[in-house]
Amino acid sequence: MTDEPEKALVDCADLEPVDLSRLHAVMEQHTREWHAQLGKQLAAAAAAVVPVLPRITIPVVELDSVRRLLSEQLADLTGFNDALRRLVEPMTTVFEDHWRDQWRDMFASIGELVRNLYPENLREAVPRLEGLEVLLIDEGIPLMWVPGPQTVRALLDAPNAAARRRLIGQRWKGIASDCEAVLETVDHPRLKEDRDFALHVIAALRDGHIAAAQALAANLLDSLLQKHFDKATRIELTRNDFKAKGIKFKLDEYKVNVALTFAPVWHAHAKYFPQNGDAIPRVFGRHPSAHGVSRTQYSRVNTVYGLMLVTSVIKFFDVEMP
Missing domain, CATH: 1.10.287 (Helix Hairpins)
Structure with a gap:
């Protein structure tokens, strides 16, 4: 002024x-x-x-092409609408109705910009970054493309990790259907076999073959990473040194789609060394699924985690690969 x-x-x-x-x-x-x-x-x-397609080579994704600053920008946008409202609402009590209409249109367009950053299942919830970090990184809950919007809302509203895990266990049938619906949209020719194996996970889960479903989900996850990423990228996205070094997956180093898809994949790769006397984890993990087969690791709720992971990763490649 x-x-x-x-x-x-x-x-x-x-x-x-x-x-x-x-x-x-x-x-x-x-x-x-x-x-x-x-x-x-x-x-x-x-x-x-706004997500920009990473440069993807066949059969690997180059890591440098998907690194982007995310968290600060995303946090600014997700909080932007509320900040503008706090600034403007005192003014709207003074001016005529046409002023309110102008602000309302502006808020609507900003909200639409934020919603378009997310896949369809997250657009109504528009979760804040701090909430995403807890679910994706700390608890390893996949949220990219699955589960459906009602379950996403329930997970975000749940009071703690135990309640969220219990909710996933209770809604396993609906989540399996959510995954099936997303997998049926996958049409990239290089993903047909992967998609079919993920559908086998769902079939085994529904038929009560829990151990077989979880083993297939864990191995399919490993196969997807081996097949579609080079070694350096694979190590970068799955190196989980949190137990030893306290280092977490950094959302702000990746594009939105990459960060939201692979943060829970990172969580699933927590280090597990039975030869060192490590206790078998209760939560889903790629390493204990392979090297700690037991009633502790193998469960229906862990199978659902594995199914959501492979569904998210397959859909990621379906969207991103040319």
Whole structure:
């Protein structure tokens, strides 16, 4: 705002009565300038955040092509709508209805930009980054493309990790159907075999063959990473040194689709060394599924975790591969 409008606002405040027509003119000028600046900021944010297809070579994905700053930009956008509302709502109590309509349209377009960052199952929930970190990284719950929006909402609303795990166990039939629906949309010719094996996981799960379903899910996950990533990329996305070094998967180093898909894959690769006396984990893991076959590791709820993981990864490649 220029010096002159600021002076005009002060002069108006000292007058009795207030010259509302002058105040409206000043605010209209301010709004035009503010809209122009906001448009530039949104354009820059969209260019930086809206997913851009990574360069994918056959059969591997080059890691440098999928590294992008994510978390700070995404956090700014997901909190942007609320921040604007806090700024503007006091003004809307003063001005006429057409002012409110302008702000409402702006909020709607910002909300649409945020929703389009996510796959369809996340668009209504529009989860905040801090909530995503807990579910994806700390608990290893896949959220990319599956489960369905109602289950996503229930997971985000659940009070703790135990409640979320219990919810996944209770909704296993619905989640299996969610995975089946997503897998049926996979049509890339290089993924046909992978998709069919994932559908075998669902069939075995529904028929009560829990151990067979979990073993297939764990091995299919490993096969997908081996087949479609080079060694360096595979190690980068699955190196889980949290127990030894306290280092977590860094969402801010990857594009949205990559971060949300592979954070729970990283969690599933927690180190497990039976030769060192490590206790068999209760939660789903790729290594204990292979080297710690037991009632502790093999369960229906863990099979559902494995199924969601392979579904997310297959759909990721279906979307991203040329």
